[in-house]
Amino acid sequence: MAGITDWPFRTLARRYGADLTVSEMVASQAMVRHTAKSLKIAAPYPDGAEHGQESLVAVQIAGADPEVMANAARMNAELGATLIDINMGCPVKKIAKSHAGAALMRDERLAGRIMAAVVAAVPVPVTIKIRLGWDDQQRNALNIARIAQESGIRAITVHGRTRAQMYHGQADWQSIAAIKAGISLPVVGNGDVTSPQQAKELWQLSGVDGIMIGRGAIGRPWIFREIAHYLQKGSELPPPTWPERKALIENHYAQIIAYHGPVLGNRLARKHLAWHTRGLVGGGQFREQLNHSPDAESTGRLLTAFLAGIEES
Numbered sequence: 537m538a539g540i541t542d543w544p545f546r547t548l549a550r551r552y553g554a555d556l557t558v559s560e561m562v563a564s565q566a567m568v569r570h571t572a573k574s575l576k577i578a579a580p581y582p583d584g585a586e587h588g589q590e591s592l593v594a595v596q597i598a599g600a601d602p603e604v605m606a607n608a609a610r611m612n613a614e615l616g617a618t619l620i621d622i623n624m625g626c627p628v629k630k631i632a633k634s635h636a637g638a639a640l641m642r643d644e645r646l647a648g649r650i651m652a653a654v655v656a657a658v659p660v661p662v663t664i665k666i667r668l669g670w671d672d673q674q675r676n677a678l679n680i681a682r683i684a685q686e687s688g689i690r691a692i693t694v695h696g697r698t699r700a701q702m703y704h705g706q707a708d709w710q711s712i713a714a715i716k717a718g719i720s721l722p723v724v725g726n727g728d729v730t731s732p733q734q735a736k737e738l739w740q741l742s743g744v745d746g747i748m749i750g751r752g753a754i755g756r757p758w759i760f761r762e763i764a765h766y767l768q769k770g771s772e773l774p775p776p777t778w779p780e781r782k783a784l785i786e787n788h789y790a791q792i793i794a795y796h797g798p799v800l801g802n803r804l805a806r807k808h809l810a811w812h813t814r815g816l817v818g819g820g821q822f823r824e825q826l827n828h829s830p831d832a833e834s835t836g837r838l839l840t841a842f843l844a845g846i847e848e849s
């Protein structure tokens with residue numbers, strides 16, 4: 537997720553049971569221009585010590601020019617990506633206008649050329665992330681999936697909505713099941729899974745090979761281990777204890793500041809801390825204070841005081 541699944545967030549997700557995490561989408565045009573932001577998104581390891589954390593380093597690229605996409609994929613592979621994912625699901629207007637993201641699904645020929653070019657460019661597996669189609673009149677996900685299969689794509693993630701739906705309505709898991717039934721490639725189902733029970737329902741309904749969680753992991757990264765436990769054992773794992781949750785929040789904050797530096801880090805940390813403290817006693821007041829916290833030091837102090845307060849109450 538753009539703006540969310542940076543390296544600290546992915547580390548957290550993996551620590552709490554995610555088998556595979558994917559970078560934020562990186563614009564292929566920016567990547568080949570070596571912009572600092574794109575290189576930061578793509579950089580798999582800020583320091584060697586954490587090397588074991590992401591055994592598969594999946595970087596998602598977006599764009600509409602086969603050659604630029606191939607070059608961006610190559611650069612990522614050279615930087616250490618061990619899996620390249622092509623974005624064909626982003627609904628944002630600015631992206632669609634340039635024929636990238638979900639707009640690629642409207643041009644099956646171009647989508648096929650991009651997939652073939654990227655597959656040919658890198659020695660690592662290439663996957664795609666799609667929606668059900670552009671709108672209800674153009675639900676061509678199965679066509680795209682078949683083209684993917686012929687192009688050497690190794691797995692497909694399907695978000696069960698059309699582009700026209702953006703994030704509204706309910707994800708259509710039946711349509712994910714139809715795509716799974718129609719191709720032999722591994723399919724990862726995605727959309728509106730926020731509990732172990734829902735994960736099981738999607739899995740049983742569709743037979744998907746994997747489940748992708750987006751928004752359900754925000755502020756609740758332990759959802760991954762909850763799901764794994766429920767699918768394997770059939771029982772619910774208790775939620776994390778307060779000491780564990782406190783350590784998680786402190787750790788995430790420290791990693792954000794260390795990875796992004798104090799200025800950008802403070803801005804990003806405020807967002808994540810707001811998510812982490814949803815539903816906690818006094819969380820509303822804490823978030824209000826966070827909004828006015830000018831720098832990382834003051835955010836750190838606010839956080840320490842807030843967490844200590846919870847411990848006492």
Ligand SMILES: Cc1cc2nc3c(=O)[nH]c(=O)nc-3n(C[C@H](O)[C@H](O)[C@H](O)COP(=O)(O)O)c2cc1C
Pocket residue numbers: 537538539540560561596623625626665695726727728729748749750751752
């Ligand atoms: C803030 C935000 C940013 C997102 N950025 C991306 C992205 O960069 N690449 C992508 O493939 N999907 C992106 N998505 C879509 C999610 O990966 C996912 O397909 C969608 O949210 C549905 O799954 P969920 O219900 O589990 O969140 C984004 C979603 C949100 C809410």
